[in-house]
Amino acid sequence: MSRQINLVGEGITAAVNxxxxxxxxxxxxxxxxxxxRGYRYRKQITVKTPWISHDEIxxxxxxxxxxxxxxCYDRLNFIVNAP
Incomplete structure (x- = not known):
């Protein structure tokens, strides 16, 4: 199973890591x-196994x-300024 999220941010001045x-x-x-328009951010997560056992965790x-x-996620910092 794979999920992809795409966001486009206007006024973002720094690149996404x-x-x-x-x-x-x-x-x-x-x-x-x-x-x-700014930066386009794409995140994709592919789940390769439906179950992870306690031993694996x-x-x-x-x-x-x-x-x-x-x-990786901690490096993604966005500040949203609402009008």
């Missing part, structure tokens, strides 16, 4: 590109994935 993570559980892609590889994913 790209991120690409691969694991046996998930693939996560975050990218941004400058457009005439407790593995160092899964913990590493969660840490890297958290770092």
């Amino acid at each position: 790209a991120c690409r993570l691969r694991s046996r559980w998930f693939d996560i892609d975050i990218a941004g590109e400058k457009t005439a 407790m593995q160092p590889a899964f913990e590493s994935l969660m840490t890297r994913a958290s770092d």
Whole structure:
């Protein structure tokens, strides 16, 4: 199962930090590109397995994935100014 989110922000002056993570559980892609209106932000998450066991969650590889994913998402900071 894969989900993709696209956002376009006007007046955004800084680039979105790209991120690409691969694991046996998930693939996560975050990218941004400058457009005439500002920046276009794209996030795609692909779920590779419908179930993750407790034993897998407790593995160092899964913990590493969660840490890297958290770092990736933490770099995405947007401030929205409403008119």
